[in-house]
Amino acid sequence: MQLPEDQLRAGHIPADVYRRLPPGTDVRRVVIVQEAPRSYTGPIVLTLVVVTGSVAVLLVIAFVVQVVAGAAVAVLSATGGLSYAINRTSKTRKGK
Secondary structure, three states, rough: OHHHHHHHHHOOOOOOHHHHHOOOOOHHOOOOOOOOOOOHHHHHHHHHHHHHHHHHHHHHHHHHHHHHHHHHHHHHHHHOOOOOOOOOOOOOOOOO
């Protein structure tokens, strides 16, 4: 029995706990309750869900912005509100 858990399973009371028992206590009726070790599964899963949700929201926002920008350019081009012209006037020198 090297671990405290092995001692508790075998019914042995550790010395520090034994010293804290009130005098006259029947040691055979003492029950030692241990707290369960902390589980990190919940916080890790929650973090992954939050990160995945944030990435999904950002991707949806980027897609919507791209679609709106494309539609705005198409509407402005079709109505003549957005136009560009290439001016290709050439200046030719006349001979002296």
